[in-house]
Amino acid sequence: MRKINREKQDKAKFRQQQICRGALKVLKRKKFHAASMREIAAAARMSIGNLYNYIDKKEDILIFIHENMFARIHECFERTFRDYHEPQEQLVAAITELFKTACQMKEEALIILTEARSLGKKNLRKVLQRESEVVGIIESIIVNGIKTGAFKLENPHLFANVIASNLWIIPLRGWNILPYHTEQEVLDYLLFCFFKVLKGAKP
Numbered sequence: 202m203r204k205i206n207r208e209k210q211d212k213a214k215f216r217q218q219q220i221c222r223g224a225l226k227v228l229k230r231k232k233f234h235a236a237s238m239r240e241i242a243a244a245a246r247m248s249i250g251n252l253y254n255y256i257d258k259k260e261d262i263l264i265f266i267h268e269n270m271f272a273r274i275h276e277c278f279e280r281t282f283r284d285y286h287e288p289q290e291q292l293v294a295a296i297t298e299l300f301k302t303a304c305q306m307k308e309e310a311l312i313i314l315t316e317a318r319s320l321g322k323k324n325l326r327k328v329l330q331r332e333s334e335v336v337g338i339i340e341s342i343i344v345n346g347i348k349t350g351a352f353k354l355e356n357p358h359l360f361a362n363v364i365a366s367n368l369w370i371i372p373l374r375g376w377n378i379l380p381y382h383t384e385q386e387v388l389d390y391l392l393f394c395f396f397k398v399l400k401g402a403k404p
Contacts, residue, residue, distance in 0.1 A: 213255065216247075216254075216255050217255060217265050217268070217269070218269060219245050219246070219247065220241070220245050220247070220252065220255060220256070220262060220265055221262070221265050221266050221269050221309075222244075222245065223241050223242070223243075223244035223245025223246070223247070224236075224241050224244070224245070224262045224265075224266065225266070225308055225309065225312070226244040227240050227241050227244050228312055229308070232316075233259075233263070233312070233316040233319050234319065236259075238252065238253075238259055241259075241262065260319055260320060260321060260324065263312070263313065263316055263319060263320055263324075264320070264324055264327075266309050266312060266313065267309075267313055267328055267331070269309070270306050270309045270310065270313070271331050271335075273302050273306060274299065274302060274335060277295065277298035277299055277302055278295060278298075278338055280294070280298060281294040281295045281298060287349075287351070288342055288343070288345045288346030288349060288351045288352065289346065289351050289352075289396075291342050292339075292342050292343065292346065292395075292399075293392060295338075295339065295342060296364065296368065296388075296391065296392060296395065297388060297392075299335075299365075299368045299369075300368045300371075300372075300384075300387075300388050300391065301384070301388075303368050303369045303371075303372045304372045304384050307372045307373055307375070310369055310372070310373060311373055313328065314373070332365075335365055336358075336361045336362050336365045337361075339361040339364055339365055340357050340358055340361035343357040343360065343361055343399070344357050346399070352399040352400070353399070353400060353401035354398065354399055354401075360398065360399075364395060367391060368391070371387060371391070
């Protein structure tokens, strides 16, 4: 029974990712409200009937995109806490992983930002809660660093929000930055600025 349930879960996850890829192809060309389910099904290489086996309404596709994005983010944190133990190393690794993920998933992030009103209040609260969880994890690393003496900072909650915001906003504003600087240059500069403050520099 467990094996059958696992196979169902794996199939559902595969279909979810398939739907997300198809939706992203369509949403590059059209706004969410203008995209039809038939177009999304065709882009995902699924029948419209099969598509409705995995979603109840079009808004569920935005939830799928959001869940896939945050699954990647949590993988970043899992690798960080598995491979590093000192607060400084953890924060460098977390910032690096999150920035690279943001660069790779900027299309997904842009869709979530621009189509947030289509989620409905209940699902929007879930999205905001997930984002708060990410900030909370960054904050916990900073607080641990303050306790060990690695960081000197008066407001870790505010600075955790500053870090999270910059890691996602900069890739989305790539037209004004990335044509002139590589992703690694941007990341190195962010790390320099963040750690300048974390070491006690007054903003």
